[in-house]
Amino acid sequence: MAELYEHEVKKTRAWVLHPDITSDRDRRDPQAGLEEAVALAAALPDLEVVGSEIVRLPKIQPGHLFGSGKIEELAQRLEAEEIELVLVDGPVTPVQQRNLEKDWKVKLLDRTGLILEIFSDRARTREGVLQVEMAALSYQRTRLVRAWTHLERQRGGLGFVGGPGETQIEADRRAIDEHLTRLRRQLEKVVKTRELHRASRAKVPFPIVALVGYTNAGKSTFFNTVTGAEVFAKDMLFATLDPTMRQLKLKDAHGGDREIILSDTVGFISNLPTQLVAAFRATLEEVLDADLILHVRDIASEESETQKEDVLKILNDLGIKDDAPMFEVWNKIDLLDPEAHAARMERAEAEEDVFAISAVTGEGVEALLAAISAYFEEDKIERDLLLPYAQGKKRAWLFEEGVVLNEEMVEDGYALKVLWTPRQEKKFREMT
Template sequence: MNSAISLIQDTAPVLLAGVDFGAGGFDGELEELALLARSAGLAPVAQLTCKRKAPDAALFVGSGKAEEIGVLARDSGALEVIFDQALSPAQQRNLERALGLPVYDRTMLILEIFAQRARSYEGKLQVELARLQYLSTRLVRRWTHLERQRGGIGARGGPGERQIELDRRMIGDTIKRTRDRLVKVQRQRATQRRQRQRRDTFCVSLVGYTNAGKSTLFNALVKAQAYAADQLFATLDTTTRRMYLGEHAGTISLSDTVGFIRDLPHGLISAFKATLQEAADADLLLHVVDTANPGHSEQMAQVQQVLEEIGAADVPQVLVFNKVDALADLERPVAWQDAYALQGRELERVFVSARAGDGLAALRELLSKRATRRAAESGDCANAEQPGDCSIH
């Protein structure tokens, strides 16, 4: 499978731009966009923010601010400009003409990171589909230099097909082939889920904002070696392991899923439906929260929004407030477990440090109680397999 064209230059110095439309949730310091850029291998060298009541139809930021961005880009040596919001194809094209530099938006940046990080066949297919769908709307921006070609015999033959029309048709064919391949993989994953359901395995999925520490927690709980790093979207592919909780609770299935983020492109939600389905089909969600992040309340709200979009809003949740070791002494919890009200629901909460191992015993005990209760309700008290590895990709 040929991967989609990579548009963003690795290690390029970039200028970050953001617009506050007064709707709330605006990252005035562009910290998350900077993290995304570094995760993609880019080097932020300057940033600019402004306020507007509404996006400018042609240039998103207006002609005056676009000129200011161009001056700052030249002064700082930036070779690309990245906006924290989604741009329409026309806005992107007009900005590139005005600035004389490549311009990308948050959606393209996230797609680029996903393309770099996908490892499994399914993950690569999902990224390929999302990137192709994104690029198909921007062909007019990338191929405007190509002229109408002539067809027929001789120089005076009838007009041929525009190159852009050929490119659009080729991308359309590739999207169809990629979607067909992805459907086959989704069927295989659905079969694997049905097998687990027939075994009546208690299924737990880790969800949460990207870089909350899900993979580190996953490794600590099941002694696995899943990739974990202090960066956004370190893990894209769902990994599942068995976790033995004792004679009464037996063995559960624990899955590590892709992290969520603010303004996650809808194309990615659609393309990653099979991967995110692990969360929708789970018996319990461990919602991992970066306790040390000052904006963790907003991040929790974003996770809840994505869960609702994938049909997992009603799945029981336990909040796992991670990274307590990064808190100041006066900010650390007085108890490892308590209750937390989230969007009208009273949820159990456990404080842990996946890296240091603090609070993991309390979390295992909570999982054991949930699994034992589920086994008692189903009448299956014989679910006590030996621990093993059931990696699923």
């Protein structure tokens, strides 16, 4: 019965266009750009990508984006293929969008609109859902020709692609602003709750290790491999949108247990719309708090170096400094041919803080985990403390940490001798 239903669901026939502006000196490899745009479109289950192409342009036409000849040529192709939705991999102004939709008699989504749809489909936490909706409303506020029917719809998605319940209601600025105000109030409450959770985690003396990387680099697969968690991991762009945190036990140099918190985060992407960088800043706050960042790279991708630049740029935008503690993890070495595999392994071994692994086969993972553990090896310091009797909570924490060497009850409170790491001392000083 489920299979029958699956066949009955009609997907929207889509066509992907990648404008290659030849006068733009900073333009990237158009073929790689087109492939990424197609992968983005494939991340939406309601779409069927029928075809795609690169459209070379000397310059952008203000009113229609493309020249009249190209518009007519595409109109014939889109009609012949019965296309319902055109995805343009780049920015499209409201005027261009309205004109092209009129000329082609289809719906049109630019790159920002498509990514918003994907974010809406993938967001899991309450905060993620609110942030996506706010970003979508801010985006739609500039496009009064569009409908904001997603506010009234029960299904997922943001209403750009269309679907049940669409009525083409005019997106009125005042209504959007009122809704944005309500969402901000809800978000403030959610963020306060998150701050409480973060404050409670700050009292735990476990270091936080954050996974970052270009989308589809294999972060979630690595996360699942080492923690045994079942985070949604699929060969699909933006598979993970909300941070997932798990406690992980590593072995220290003496064979004992070392506990860390591993955090998986949303994948980054080139030309991420500014609305979304702002919207997901809170989602990426785990990275700002991290004691160590693991930058996971798809080393088998031809775009690996370019993707690295994109990730580092977004980290800088988020306030992560260049000298932040970071390991570079070259993932997917199992996809390289033997010669390239050997060369990458040799280069990784020669470079400090670079590790070549396969999250799928497990190759190199143990060495990486050992290096993470070694990074947190710290010399212990002996201290004498005097705790007033009223600070029983802090005393209990010291015993839980196993750092107390000796304790005496004196007139003013507890006289303790402790042996702890600088990290534990810092946590202790921060406790109220």
